[in-house]
Amino acid sequence: MNGPVAGPARRVLSVSQLVSVSRDLLAEAMPFVWVRGEVSGFAAASSGHWYFDLKDQQALVPVAMFSRANSAVPFRVEEGMELIVGGEVTIYPLKGKFQVVAEILEPAGWGGRQVAYEQLVQRLAGEGLFDPARKRPLPLLPRCVGVVTSASGAAWRDMCRVWRDNQVPIRVILAPAQVQGSGAAAQIEAAIARLNRHAAPDVLIVGRGGGSREDLWAFNEEVTARAIASSAIPVVAAVGHEIDQTIADLVADHRAATPTAAAELVAARRQTLLSRLHGAEGRARGALRHRLLVSRNRLAEPRLQRYLMHPARLLVVYRQRLDEALERLATPLTRCLGRDRRRLEACSRALAARSLAALAQQRRARLRAAVTAAQGAARRLLERRRSRLLAAAARIEALSPLAVLGRGYAICERQRDGRIVRAAADVEAGEKVRVRLLRDNLGCTVESAEKGAERPAL
Secondary structure (H helix, E strand, O other): OOOOOOOOOOOOOOHHHHHHHHHHHHHHHOOOEEEEEEEEEEEEOOOOOEEEEEEOOOOEEEEEEOHHHHOOOOOOOOOOOEEEEEEEEEEEOOOOEEEEEEEEEEEOOOOHHHHHHHHHHHHHHHOOOOOHHHOOOOOOOOOEEEEEEOOOOHHHHHHHHHHHHOOOOOEEEEEEOOOOOOOHHHHHHHHHHHHHHHOOOOEEEEEEOOOOOOOOHHHHOHHHHHHHHOOOOOEEEEEOOOOOOOHHHHHOOEEOOOHHHHHHHHHHHHHHHHHHHHHHHHHHHHHHHHHHHHHHHHHOOHHHHHHHHOHHHHHHHHHHHHHHHHHHHHHHHHHHHHHHHHHHHHHHHHHHHOOHHHHHHHHHHHHHHHHHHHHHHHHHHHHHHHHHHHHHHHHHHHHOHHHHHHOOOOEEEEOOOOOEOOOHHHOOOOOEEEEEOOOOEEEEEOOOOOOOOOOOOO
């Protein structure tokens, strides 16, 4: 048989070395890759990490995305969704499995934020946050308005200009907040909460001026939507321009196309009411002038002039009318008083005929008799129960094994298992037994076991 062929020395790698070398080669060749495919077998672990497969018609690659990375994904990953995954190609050593550790997820053909917007709208609509029935009306005359916007933005200046130009007597509280960028939604939520705790505003305006869709994104986040929905004060959303619509607009009690329109909306009812009051004041003044003119003309009439020249004549007429009215009033009043007097006298006679003292004495005697009878019945019942208890105690005492022991008998038990010795065959010579007396125990050793004669059955 021929020997091994001569050649260069072999380098034998362990499994972990092979995996390590492969990982290094992959990291060097593809430090970061973008892969497009369809999600399959998505699973979210209790640790917060995501695991799924990315596949196309010819191949499949496992993907892992850890919680620190997936916490920034603004949409919910669903089975069958087509994604673009950015991450590192590596090997999972414990299973020798080729996989991609994802750092970035984007829906293929859609912006991630668009998908997040659609999913959040669908979820909040299912919870009823867009239901018109939960929308609250604006107060008729708001005395104080709370505003959540940037203190340096054009929206705040535009609202103040509207109220100033229209001379609206209204108090405004600004809760400044960042309205775009990272952390803006949390600041908007905190500002709404502060104004609710303050409890002074009658209505809130939450918004900002126009901008790109990315600039307005803070008003599409769930934190902002739920803060508006949970506000105890009615909210007017005024975000961007008329063509812009955010989730905040859908959740709010009212939507204004712009911050300027929101300022006009809040003050519109006050302005309308003031206009109506001015109109009513003008009509009242005109009616009063007309009434004064008519009265002046009547005073100028000849007959009224005669009465005014001799006022005593007019007083005579009214005095006679007063006397006639008093006479008409006196007759039914006297009749009513007489009827009530007779009814009172009849009631007095009925009460005098019926002695209340005798009735009370009779009821008291019946009560004493009932108490006496109840006490006697209770005593008899107690005696019967005591007799039954004593008899039961006597029967129990007669059946007690302790009573038998008290008469000089004893109980013998095997020490090894505590079984009662009933016959000599139950123990062996030299076996230890315990003898129970009435109050004491004896430890004994069996010297002999003799079987006695059987007793005849009774």
